[in-house]
Amino acid sequence: MTEKSKILFEEAQRFIPGGVNSPVRAFKDVNLSPLFIREARGSKIYDVDGKEYIDYVLSWGPMILGHCHPEVINAIQRAAERGTSYGAPTRLEIDMAHELAAAFPSIELVRMVNSGTEAVMSAIRLARGYTGREKIIKFEGCYHGHADSMLAKAGSGVATMGIAGSPGVPAKLAELTITLPFNNIAAVESAVDMHGADLAGIIVEPVAGNMGVVPPKSGFLEFLRQITHEHGIILVFDEVITGFRLAYGGVQTMMNIKPDLTCLGKIIGGGLPVGAFGGRKEIMEKLAPLGPVYQAGTLSGNPIAMSAGLETLKILRKHVGRYESLGQKTEALCEKMKNIFSQQKVPVCINRVGSMFTIFFTSDEVFDFHSASKSNTSQFRRFFKGMLDNGINLAPSQFEAAFVSFAHTDEDMEKTIEACASIVKSFS
Numbered sequence: 001m002t003e004k005s006k007i008l009f010e011e012a013q014r015f016i017p018g019g020v021n022s023p024v025r026a027f028k029d030v031n032l033s034p035l036f037i038r039e040a041r042g043s044k045i046y047d048v049d050g051k052e053y054i055d056y057v058l059s060w061g062p063m064i065l066g067h068c069h070p071e072v073i074n075a076i077q078r079a080a081e082r083g084t085s086y087g088a089p090t091r092l093e094i095d096m097a098h099e100l101a102a103a104f105p106s107i108e109l110v111r112m113v114n115s116g117t118e119a120v121m122s123a124i125r126l127a128r129g130y131t132g133r134e135k136i137i138k139f140e141g142c143y144h145g146h147a148d149s150m151l152a153k154a155g156s157g158v159a160t161m162g163i164a165g166s167p168g169v170p171a172k173l174a175e176l177t178i179t180l181p182f183n184n185i186a187a188v189e190s191a192v193d194m195h196g197a198d199l200a201g202i203i204v205e206p207v208a209g210n211m212g213v214v215p216p217k218s219g220f221l222e223f224l225r226q227i228t229h230e231h232g233i234i235l236v237f238d239e240v241i242t243g244f245r246l247a248y249g250g251v252q253t254m255m256n257i258k259p260d261l262t263c264l265g266k267i268i269g270g271g272l273p274v275g276a277f278g279g280r281k282e283i284m285e286k287l288a289p290l291g292p293v294y295q296a297g298t299l300s301g302n303p304i305a306m307s308a309g310l311e312t313l314k315i316l317r318k319h320v321g322r323y324e325s326l327g328q329k330t331e332a333l334c335e336k337m338k339n340i341f342s343q344q345k346v347p348v349c350i351n352r353v354g355s356m357f358t359i360f361f362t363s364d365e366v367f368d369f370h371s372a373s374k375s376n377t378s379q380f381r382r383f384f385k386g387m388l389d390n391g392i393n394l395a396p397s398q399f400e401a402a403f404v405s406f407a408h409t410d411e412d413m414e415k416t417i418e419a420c421a422s423i424v425k426s427f428s
């Protein structure tokens, strides 16, 4: 069935480490050969063997409008006809900055970069430069891109492959990153007690997506805001996934919490490589050329990427009310799957926030990385493979989020539920 993908994977491995340009794509954890993709449209993705899948990966989050949205493609084409890169400022960058500042009350100034990794790396440098301190707190299972300081106990591919940190990260640098359990107020209190005067920042995914979906417990984010405020620590919300996925303006807008800095990516590029970081004016003014903290990029604010992102945001802004119905659609899907699992007595914990969810194969509540890692990953593998064989594309790891787009139809949902029912039946 996936002959051509297999041939391409063999060939790719001759020239590309592991055959992929990002580790999570390799299907290593599920012991399968990855699908090579020919094209994607709406809620569907098609492999080189011509098989169609309902896509819940959505390029790991960005494609909230569905693949190949006609207006976004049109914007990209029109932009390309005017040149692909200038290395000089454009009107488009002002429009993008304006759009982001309007969506996020905490963002007064914002700078565009080329990936979420770059956004986080720059925000961390800025937090250190602004405070004159060096230590950073992050949470176990949260993934903030692959910059050196952020690879300690990270989620996503790092968690999937069981890599605690990464060789190549200097021990002296890793020592500056303190990793604490997500949702654990006492752990933060004692770390701040111990390191307070050396702490430049606390970075968090306000709704975690990279250990699978894990929502913040009530009061956790409010507590982080309060304690960072009291100790002059920069609070960084990594909303690379959540920024325009859970609401127009992210988790911070939903919960009315203002971080000092915010990292964005994924959806804001409309499928092109984009990231951004922004926040309080006083902090952002420390960046070059205004201030001494250096940060730059040849392709930053690229006109084609800005056009794709702006068009995506424009469409999303017109449909702010539709976030709620997208969440309801996802809730209905999760409820029906939950019933199927419980009828077949397969214990699962389905965590969902808005249009992102994870089916953890465990009977316990999942509220941090430790509880997530109790999941039965061999059961997950069986489920994943079964779903894929039935034309449902989920992320090839227990520790990832599934995403629903505005392009997913009721028929897609029914097919997904049917596939789920037939696979889970075979479990018992």
Ligand SMILES: *Cc1c(COP(=O)(O)O)cnc(C)c1O
Pocket: 114, 115, 116, 117, 118, 120, 143, 144, 145, 146, 205, 209, 210, 238, 239, 240, 241, 265, 266, 275
């Ligand atoms: C994807 C992701 C990143 C990294 O973004 P890239 O564009 O892959 O570099 C950072 N933080 C979070 C929360 C992410 O999900």
